[in-house]
Amino acid sequence: MFIRRFWLGFIFLLCLPLAGSAQRFHLPEGVKSQKINFQLINNLIVIPLEINDAKLNFILDSGVSKPLLFNLSDQDSIQLRNVSEITINGLGAGEPIKALNSRGNSFKLKKIRNFDQQIFVVLDKDINFSPSLGIPVHGIIGFDLFRDFIVEVNYGRKSIKFHNPEYYDETSSKNAQSIPLSIVDRKAYITGKVSFEDKDNVPVKLLIDTGSSDAVWLFQDLDKGINIPEKHYVDYLGKGLNGSIFGKRTKVRKVQLGDFVLKNAKAAFPDMFSFSSIKDHGDRNGTVGGEILRRFNIVFNYQNNVIHLKKNSYFNEPFRFNMSGLELQHNGLRYIAERITDSRGVVKNDERSFGDVQILMENRTRLSLVPEIIVSGIRAGSPADEAGLREGDVILAVNGKRVHKYKLQEIMNMINEKEGKKVRLLIERYDSDLLFSFTLKDVFNKKP
CATH class of the missing domain: 2.40.70.10 (Acid Proteases)
Incomplete structure (x- = not known):
């Protein structure tokens, strides 16, 4: 698993008006628990959640008091109920932002239901963490689920069990502290x-x-x-x-x-x-x-x-820092061309495809629409900075491996594998392909 080595730094501590009374999350009568599989991305738990029948991805965030919805660009059809405008505050140096307060919404997480849930909707398009995570993420949810269930998180298996408190046996945690x-x-x-x-x-x-x-x-x-x-x-x-x-x-x-x-x-x-x-x-x-x-x-x-x-099995892993100094994110889509024949003109056996859209040209070349990966930030004085990388550079390959074949977190792992490793990046800048090399350094091995 690659994502554990890097941090994207999301934290949400909101000052929000809270509803007076609302229906709670619940399981059907007699159901003791509900298991949910999650994606673990940069140490964040991403769960599937349906709001008013729209299928979304939410971060399970114990630091947030009420659900927050953002990044609706690909979910324009979601219906929100009983909407009013509010102002909310959060972390950061900017000004408070405008949002919508919506009540009476239907939430569904497999068998878990809440038919009267309050949610806050951020309309600012800049509030979008999907590019840095590499998958669509539409919001965060926290306290309401932790309040209504005993929440058992198995990071090793990437699964959560939401236990009905009425049936939960406390002795099941006897081997834990x-x-x-x-x-x-x-x-x-x-x-x-x-x-x-x-x-x-x-x-x-x-x-x-x-x-x-x-x-x-x-x-x-x-x-x-x-x-x-x-x-x-x-x-x-x-x-x-x-x-x-x-x-x-x-x-x-x-x-x-x-x-x-x-x-x-x-x-x-x-x-x-x-x-x-x-x-x-x-x-x-x-x-x-x-x-x-x-x-x-x-x-x-x-x-x-x-x-x-x-x-669990992750306990003794060393804590790792970003040794390259690079931050990467998705930046829309781009077409890439690949030959699907060998030197004799025979079509190669390649069952793995990349991207959602593919075009075959004369049965020899395949055009695929894939995510574009760009440099979104560079730490001053880092190996990548000293090598001449710039924000906005498009990453094409890492150590000879074309990046469209890998997930964002896998690419981050490739450019931060271990101290002393030499990294070669092929990038595109102003329609020119450039090759940069640098050696990974542990910043704490240098004099402050």
Whole structure:
């Protein structure tokens, strides 16, 4: 699995008006649980969801209080009910944005139903995370599902079981460690410890956020001993509803949750200006996200204010950073031409096809419509930056492999495989093909 090595940085902490009373999610009478298979992309859980009979993809985000819908470009036929205009705030340095508040909608997740669900709709076309994920994603949903079910997430098998609390047997989690949760303002928090270069076991209270693909975000607090390590670099951390989020990326000696210790963990200190829409952080010290959560199989029990953690096969994997300095995303579609005959004119046996549209020309050449992959960002001073790559460059091949044959996350893995590896990128710039080479470097092996 390739996606686990990279982070795209989505986090949604919304200040939204909440409905007074609405029907809850439920299973049919006598049904004990519903299993859902999900896609794990950049540590984010993507589930299928039907809203008013429209089939959509949503991120399961424990950090969001109400469902949020965006990116409707390919779902123009969705019907929304009881709509009014509102203003919402989220993370980022921009201004609050206009949105729609819609009530009385029908939600369906296999057998799970809710016939009176509130949802907020963002109309800004720039709020679209599908290009960075490589698949269509239309929204996020969180607290309402965690509130109404015991949610069992198996990251290893990429499946979720939504258990009816009336039938759930707590003893099924006997092999896992139980850690108390606190539920405040429709969000769940866990306590843990972080060890820095000069200070061990600093107690921290962290928001549990399955909608953040990073490992841990920390808020600097010198009085508590939460300070930015000497070795760090400034980086783009992600995108919130109100704009881009920047901060300092680093690593800490360990993060401890219960008795579980994760060593040399990836960490980031976001610029606190991005959190200006959140008036009171209380005693919260940061966020724990998918890069750490995916290392466990987890049972979220909001009913009893507890979370059960059991480490899985990902637990001992090292935390990896973006060594190339490149960020990639989809940028629409392009045609590529491929010969389907060998030197003798014989059609090659090629059962694998690429793209949804294909045209055969004289039975020798195939034109396929495939996603275009571009450079969406470059970290200053990184190997890719020093080699001369630019934002907007179209990636054609990595180490001789044409990228249209691979998923976006597989391509990211190819350009960030291991320290010391030489990477060759064939790119298109202004209708010219150019070849660039660079060697992957661990930024923490360099002097700060």
